[in-house]
Amino acid sequence: MASQKKQAHLLGFIQHGVNSHATGMWRHPKDKVNWDWSRPPYWQHMARTMERGLFDAMFIADELAPYNNYEKSSDACVKYAVQCPTHEPSTLVPIITTATKHLGVGVTLSTAFEHPYSMVRRLSSLDHLSDGRIAWNIVSSYSKSEWDAYGAEMSDRGHRYERMEEYMELCYQLWDSWAPDAIIADKDSGIFADPAKVKEINFEGEFFRSKGRSFCYRSPQGRPVLWQAGSSDRGRDFAAKHAEAIFAVHPNVDRMRQYSDDLNQRLVKTFNRPPGSVKLIYGLQCIVGESRAHAQEKYEQIRANIPLEGALAWISGHFGPDFSTYDLDEYVQNIEIPGIQGLFESIIYAKGGDPITVKEAALYYAMGMGMPITVGTASDIADTLEYYMDEGGADGFMLVATYTPGCFEEFVDLVVPELQRRGRYRTTYPGTTLRENLLAD
Incomplete structure (x- = not known):
């Protein structure tokens, strides 16, 4: 029966900027009207x-x-609004959570240039202010531009993961330093908190040192929901060890299933966590129309807004090489990639493993960061979501934006009721914190 089947989890994927992950959308006649x-x-x-x-x-x-x-410059990103300008993500949290009662906020914050002590303080503060609706997407800065901007020498990937492991260990100690019953608030005695229940951390590691108590008392979730997008072998281990939910981009259902099986095997065999205990959320771009022809027309209009040079600048930024130095007809499979491995795989398998040119790769990636694209009616899109859940192992979907806010309005108005009719989507929030809602079956 449909009611016994897995219900989808949905998240809206955006950036705090003029343009998110569909390059050129600021030009779209329906964008931010x-x-x-x-x-x-x-x-x-x-x-x-x-x-x-x-x-x-x-x-x-x-x-x-x-x-x-790209061309050893950020000119093309500035010129074509390739994820630029982008403002700081955590500043949005109080704005979003004071306007809502249930919606969580996942913030992407890099471990590269901030000490764990201040990271914990910021995330705990946001978890308090949102009444327990915060997730942290843990990243280590991958692009040369970030290291240049902070005046630092870019470290190799292996070194970054060793550093992130130590980073997380210190974060855990700080989050757990306040016992749930540490605050007494006894006005007669004048004692506010019991120092015996507020542990002083004395951390001495290879990369970090910290001596002191966390300045924030225990927040509603204790710690934010921990999110990861590891796709390399080392990244998958990190995600399987630490994450409560994982965001992954795979171009087809076979790649999704391989990833799902691999992650669950690592969970159980390597880290002794229960199978299925981490939610697997796959990226997806949905273009919904009143008819298939209408949806296809919308897709063509979205694609027409992509500037080729901006698309090339984006894949250069994500993957490392300067794609201005390659022939547009060269196959990307022949190019050495130091950047985001998992996302590059989404390009390699975009045509089922057939060769894909630099030009094709850039335009495909600029549409929605290499995520599979489903175009059709609400019923067509619901069919696709069910297929990815049942055959690909998806627990839910990260819906990448096209024009905003219209793309989310259309999905909520058209696709959500269709999923509910099929018994594949909730009709009410099951809990009050993000962890309760996200980890619910």
Whole structure:
């Protein structure tokens, strides 16, 4: 019966900027009509729309500086609004959570240039202010532009994971330093908190040192929901060890199933965690129309807004090489890639493993960061979501934006009711914290 089948989890994937992950959307005639993305009402409206659709969270991606690989400059990113300008993600949290009651917020924050002590303080503060609706997408800065902007020498991937492991260990100690009953608040005695129940951390590691107590008392979730997007072998281990939910981009159902099986095997065999205990959320771009022809027309219009040079600048930033130095007809399979391995795989398998040219790769990636694209009616899209859950092992979907806020309004108005009719989506929020809602079956 349909009621016995897995129900989908949904999240809206955006950035705190003029353009998210569909390059050129600021040009679209339906993009941000009467909205200013740098002002609170736009974000509050998007948040309320997602909450109306019973989404788990708005998930805010981030990048710390404009990509500067393409032609050894960030000119193309500035010129074509390739994830630029982008404002700081955690500043949106109070704006979003005061406009909603249930919607969580996932913030992408890099471990590369911030000490764990201040990271814990910021995330705990946001968890308090949101009444327990925060997730942290743990990343280690991968692009040269970020390291350049912070005046640092870029470290190799293996070194970054060793450092992140130690980073997390210190974060855990700080989050757990306040016992749940540490605060007494006895006005007669004048004792506010019991020092014996607020542990002083004395951490001496290879990369970090910290001596002191966390300045924030225990927040509603204790610690934020921990999110990861590891796709390399080392990244998958890190995700299987630490994450409560994983965001992955795979171009087809076979790759999704391989990833699902691999992650669950690592969970159980390597880290002794229960199978299925980490939610697997796969990226997806949905273009819904009143008819298939209408949806296809919308798809063509979205694709027509992509500037080729901006698309090349984006894949240069994500993957490392300067794609201005390659022939547009060269096959990307022949190019050495130091950047985000998992996302590059989404390009390699975009045509089922057939060769894909630099030009094809850039335009495909610029559409929605290499995520599979489903185009059709609400019924068609619901069919696809069910297929990815039942055959690909997906627990839910990260819905990448096209034009905003319209793409989310259309999904909530058309696709959500169809999923509910099929018994594949909730009709109410099951809990009050993000962890309760996200980890619910």
